[in-house]
Amino acid sequence: MSAVLETTELKIENYLTLSDEEISMRIEAARHELGEDVVILGHHYQRTDVVKHADLTGDSYQLSVLASQTNADFIVFCGVHFMAESADILGKPSQKVILPDLGAGCSMADMATIDQVEDCWEQLTEVGVVGGETSVAPITYMNSSAAIKAFCGRNEGVVCTSSNAVPLFDIYLKKFDKMLFFPDQHLGRNTGAKFGIPLDKMVVWNPHLDLGGNTEEELRDAKLILWKGHCSVHGRFKDWHVDKIRADVPGVQVLVHPECMIEVVEKSDFNGSTSFIINTVDNAPSGTKWAIGTEVNLVNRLAERHPDKEIHLLAPDLCMCATMYRISPQSLVWALENLVAGRVVNQIKVDEETKKWASVALERMISLTEKN
Ligand code: SF4
Secondary structure, three states: OOOOOOOOOOOHHHHOOOOHHHHHHHHHHHHHHHHHHEEEEEEOOOOHHHHOOOOEEEOHHHHHHHHHOOOOOEEEEEOOHHHHHHHHHHOOOOOEEEOOOOOOOOOOHHHOOHHHHHHHHHHHHHOOOOOOOOOEEEEEEOOOOHHHHHHHHHOOOEEEOOOOHHHHHHHHHHHOOEEEEEOOHHHHHHHHHHOOOOHHHEEEEOOOOHHHHOOHHHHHHOOEEEEOOOOOOHHHOOHHHHHHHHHHOOOOEEEEOOOOOHHHHHHOOEEOOHHHHHHHHHOOOOOOEEEEEOOHHHHHHHHHHOOOOEEEEOOOOOOOOOOHHHOOHHHHHHHHHHHHOOOOOOEOOOOHHHHHHHHHHHHHHHHHHHHO
């Protein structure tokens, strides 16, 4: 489990009245003072007034790996809680990970707690789906707590990202009779559909109902058991948004993240991870038109970077990761100035036992995807 190790004497309240310019200057001054002792990570969905201070930008796994390759003693993760945990798991033992605002969680990751997952496994064992003649592997998306990654490590399972879900499903579907996938039902369903698994063989496990709301027979027949979780950002895109943008913008190509519902993915032209979305737009010819179904900050930055292309957000309303938005320039400067003063605030630390088993699941992911 994570713990906050130290509290602060520099109060966050003192930063709330500063002007944007002053905050920006003080962030840069603190960075200069700390030099290579600190690396600031900015997730692709982070707000622009924060990400402009990042040393490295990327997706959560990529950032954790890159940070572990630096000599920085302090990793300041401008992202959400599970990302900071992953950085602590993958980082060097000497590195300390800081999340500038502890309120920056992930609503999807929070939809699967370790107690619920262990209860699910126990129920599946009681009805003979786990531990009987069929083999079942738990697979978790990177967007999950360290405790759930560790659960997968202990039970022959693995972690996947939206970039490598397809090759890992390929391996696991051949090796095991069934998979229990959490916490994002949509990534699980969209990936299962790529292997031709019919929808009625992909049942949903609702952690608030007995047997997840399924019959024993349905669970025995299922190829995939999908946790009832979703991303509050990608879940906002609907299939009618695709119809509407095609009617409004002739020639538009629709590009979405696989955390979107299957109805949206099926109507799109392309779907893939955040890196896939960025590469597709970066490499598209001038004059092409795109409607993108992912977080609004990323879509806005892509539009700014490519004025020669017509780039729309797939939905007209704001699709922002509200929890990631909790990381503000104020919380960033607060964390950095505390470091300058020799205090580590908001450290995210995964306990050694959880770290050990979560590392097993992550190393399994790395070794299986490197072989393919
Ligand atoms: S965009 Fe969705 S999955 Fe990503 S951190 Fe925000 S809530 Fe979680």
